Amino acid sequence: MELKANAPSGPIETRWERHRFEMKLVNPANRRKHKVIVVGTGLAGGALAATLGEQGYNVAAFCYQDSPRRAHSIAAQGGINAAKNYQNDGDSVYRLFYDTVKGGDFRARESNVYRLAELSVNIIDQCVAQGVPFAREYSGLLANRSFGGAQVSRTFYARGQTGQQLLLGAYQALERQVNAGTVTMFSRHEMLDLIVVDGRARGIVTRDMVSGKIEAHLADAVVLCTGGYGNVFYLSTNAKGCNVTATWRAHRKGALFANPCFTQIHPTCIPVSGEFQSKLTLMSESLRNDGRVWVPKRAEDVTKPPNQIPEEDRDYYLERLYPSFGNLVPRDIASRRAKDMCDKGLGVGTAVGGQRLGVYLDFKDAVKRLGRKAVEERYGNLFEMYERITGEDPYEVPMRIYPATHYTMGGLWVDYNLMSTVPGLFVGGEANFSDHGANRLGASALMQGLADGYFVLPYTVANYLAQTPRNTADDTHAEVRAVVDSVKERINKFLSIQGKRSPDSFHRELGKLIWDKCGMARNKAGLEKALQEIPRIREEFWENLYVPGSGEELNQSLEKAGRVADFLELGELMCRDALFREESCGGHFREEHQTEEGEAKRDDENFQFVAAWEFKGDGVEHQVHREALEFEYVKPTQRSYK
Amino acid sequence: MEKSLNLVLHVWRQKNRDAKGQFVRYEAKNISEHASLLEMLDQVNEGLLEKGEEPIAFDHDCREGICGACGMIVNGHAHGPRKATTVCQLHMREFQDGEEIWIEPWRAAAFPVVRDLVVDRGSLDRIVQAGGFISTRTGSAPEANSLPVAKEKSDRAFDAAACIGCGACVAACPNAAAMLFTAAKVAHLNLLPQGEPERDTRVRNMVAQMDAEGFGHCTNHYECMEACPKHISVEFIAQLNREFMSATARARQELRPRRK
Structure with a gap:
């Protein structure tokens, strides 16, 4: 099998624009004759279903939750990147592209990443128009903050609930279409298989989770926006219901699974406190803007109350090892360093299974510099959440954090059009493998979900529909x-x-x-x-x-x-x-x-390639296919954040 | 040293929407004080499975207090005794060893029980469908900073937008009213300049839908605010009432035939 990325060539700045012009369109009067299934109602799926509905397509949207508003995008805290350069600090589309390719450790496709950076600015416009209450300055203009892996402030945020507010924007747009009759919403429905007819994705089989009814839903195209597979670890920051079933079932029907080993371990989560634990809770990476990470220098200090450990006995190891990025190094590096410290016996907190797995994240200096009120304004809800879970007050005692599984960069392989190796099966958001390479930068997941849902898939799905005969199979096929x-x-x-x-x-x-x-x-x-x-x-x-x-x-x-x-x-x-x-x-x-x-x-x-795995049958080994990656613009170097 | 608790639970069990429900007594033993209430139920459920019994069904998902999926009445309080906390964030350190805990689903005509502690909150989605949005087309948005919004106003809109749609306000209200839920969405959108063009139709349609779903009326008990896990203020209900009255008045004026 040859993997065709279908990415346009030529100057990267105009690739998407040219591609958009070359794609086929569907006449507005014909759109209602085309049915599209969208599975998942997070940022990617919710935005897509709303947009396709608004354009006049006949959309069926599915989610396993009782309401589309509960998709796990809602839990994203820190923010969303966009190359607006409102801070006049040297940001640009090209810099966001560069940071994302580098941050992904040169394992993503340049064309896709450039498009993502380019669309980032439209996302902010769209969300503001929907009424998303982003943080603002006293001038009434939008505020920004900085985030890991970048030296500019390009992250837009809504307190510590950015994902919630963006998702509610998409959800409200979706409900508007439900009311208009263009989208039929199937809540508490779980996709259990993909239907492929004559080599094309033509529908899904779902289970109604209340009545148990098993049903086929047929359409001209199917889009999976079903999130990542982080719950393979059981303990992760994903919601309890997040699962791999939709993409895995599609994989078994012919969609290649790319780079499954690329999983992200987020450095700032609340440590495990016992065997009963059902999930892990993330504390936004934005906390690393003002919090300082440290462990005691000496192993005998790990059980001492942290406030009794004097400055000279603390090792602010990220600041020591990476003086230019300090506490804001990318997630993979921050996580691995925390693990190193704990493996050396310098971890803090309760011992679980014989090891203390935690490092301090200290806000003492931030409170001194900015005052308690300013810290509260930035992180109040996160501090509250921490206090609720651990029973400790982070204004007084440093937080304890430890890495936890958070995001999966791997996913179903897709081409530039976000179409999988099964014609008519598209994949958006975290469910695909496309934009983050081997590591995702903070505040980029929301950006990708919304870029796919609002601005990429509506074009590429239409392009497919315009060139493909409509589905004729029914339940009796x-x-x-x-x-x-x-x-x-x-x-x-x-x-x-x-x-x-x-x-x-x-x-x-x-x-x-x-x-x-x-x-x-x-x-x-x-x-x-x-x-x-x-x-x-x-x-x-x-x-x-x-x-x-x-x-x-x-x-x-x-x-x-x-x-x-x-x-x-x-x-x-x-x-x-x-x-x-x-x-x-x-x-x-x-x-x-x-x-x-x-x-x-x-x-x-x-290894400068994407490893895409083909399912060959139960009990048979998967076969690997390679998509070579070329870097015309950002030349691979060893990442350095020192 | 970590404490562990032994508890007696009385949990509402109901096979389906039409079945008759009842409280069933369970013992929860050796529960860590650091476990959440849902993690305590997980352990009870694992024990039931070991005995070959059907586990207690309850809705939950993010377990971080933001998705709004979980919700149950614990000892008579929506989301339990701790203020501004969803039940997934309610930890067992709030309870005493040996305590008896009564757990039941949200009770409201507009929230029929699906099974055990799971209820159908589709009525809240339908209120949003009636007008809880700003009709902006994907792609037609103006440059984001072309419309400055005063920080105070934006922050106030955010306070209302923080609603997670869990339904605790309805469950806590003696009239099972959805006023706080509806008010929060109306306030979020009507406070912002982007929401201005649809301000009147939004409030009228959402209130009409709220009534059609069978929610009760507000008689100012303020139990909703007490139960709300996101501290949403009843001041938004006052705003909803003002918005509704002026929108209705304006609509009447428009309907009145003009004198020649």
Whole structure:
């Protein structure tokens, strides 16, 4: 299989503009005859469904939550990047492009990244027009703040709830279209498979999570905006319901899965406090603007109250190791350094499983410099959240933080049009692999989700519809019936095993294994061990799973079982990809490949490509395909933030 | 030293919308004070699964207090005893060892029970559909800084926009009114210059939908504000009333035949 990126050539500044002109359009009067399915209602899916509806297409939108407003984009805190250069501090579209390619450790496609940077400015305009209450200065103009991996202030924010406000903007636009009758909303519906007819994506099979009804929905094109797969680790900052099922099912139907080992571990999360823990909570990276990260210099001080440790006994290790970026180094570096410190026995907080996994994030100096009120204005809700979870007051005692899985850069492979290797199947937002390479910079996920949803997919989906015969298959089509039957059969299988273990118990076991062997640092022996262990867990899952109740009712155990089954397959592919990529880059750190200072050591000669994996059948090894990456504009160098 | 608690729970179990529900007693043993209330229920559910019983169904997702999915009445309080806190952020250190905890779903005619603690809040989405938006077309937005908005006004709009749509205000209200929810959305959009052109139709349509969904009327108990996990103020209800009255008055004037 040859992977065609379909990216335009020529000057990068005009690629998207030229491509837009070359794409085919659908006449306004014909649009309502085209049906498009959008799965997921986060920033990418919500924005897309609203935009396509407004343009006159017949849209069906799906989400597993009870309302589209609850998609996990809502939890993004810090902000959204845009190259507006309102601060007159040297920002430009080109600089945002440059920072993103470099931040991604040279594993993203230049054309896509440039387009993202270019569209960033339109996103802010769009959101302000929708009434998103971004932070403003006393002049009434928009405010900005700085973020990791950049030396300019280009991040727009709405207190610590930027994702919420952006999502509500998209949600409101979506509900407006529901009211107008252009979008039909299916809440509490979970996509359980993709329907491919004559080589084209033509629909999905869903389960109504209240009645249990299994149904086929058919359309001319299908778009998955279903988020990332971070919950493969069980403990992550993702919402509990986030899962890989939609993309994994599409993968099994022919969509290649790209760079699954590129996962992001976010440096500023609240440390694990016990075995009962169900998820991890992120504290926005924006906190690193004013908070200083440190550990005690001496291991005997780790149990001392932090305020009793004098300045000279503290190691502000990020400021020491990276004087120019200091506490604002990119996420992968900040995470790995925290792990190093804890591995050296300098971690703080409660010991869980014999190790203290935490470092301090201290606001003492910020409170002294800015005053408590200014700090409260910037981070008030985050401090409150921290206090609620830990019972400690961060104005008085330094926060304790530790890295946690947060985002997955890998995802379904897509071309420049965001179309997967299955014609008619498009993928937007975190669900695709496209823009962040091996590491995503802070405040770029919201930017990508909205760029895909508002400004890229509406064009590229239309271009596909304009050139493709409309769907003619209905419920009676043999292929549609076959997919519906296979979904029903799988559900019956979950219910009929009647073993002893809950879906969560398998999920925890898998998550712990993946975190240990394929988390912040990976090595050959560990990955090989994981590749032996995962099939064993999977085998036990299919023999000893217990799901009570029936398929014809709200059954949360059944929902979990399906998701865990897919994580058990994805986890194996992740480890395989991590083993295959014999280099370190971004979030993928192979211990065998590091510089003397312990920084990631890329191997551009042998690994400057996207690894896209093809499903070849159960029990058969995946086949890898390579998309070579070329860097015409930003020349690969070793990233340095020193 | 970490404390652990033993608790007695009385949880509302109801098979589906039409079934008759009842409280069922469970024991929750050895619960860490650092666990959230939902993590406590997770542990109870794992225990039920071990015994081959059906777990307690409840809505939840982000577990960070922002998605608005979770919500239940705990000991008579929407989202439990701690102020400005969703139930996913309510930690067991708020309870005493040996305490009895009563847990039930939101109770409102406009929120039918789906199962156990899960309710259908589609009525809130329909209120937004009626007018909780600014009709701006993708791509037609003017340059963002061409319309300055006074910081005070923008901050005030934000205070209202912080609503997470959990429905606690409805559950806490003796009349099961959705006034705080509706008021927050109307205030967010009507305070901003971008929301000005649709200000009157927005408030009229949203209030009409709220009534059509079977929510009750506001009789100034202010329980909604007490229960709201995002501190949304009842002052927005006063604003909603003003907006609604003037919008209605303006609409009547327009309808009146002009004298020649």
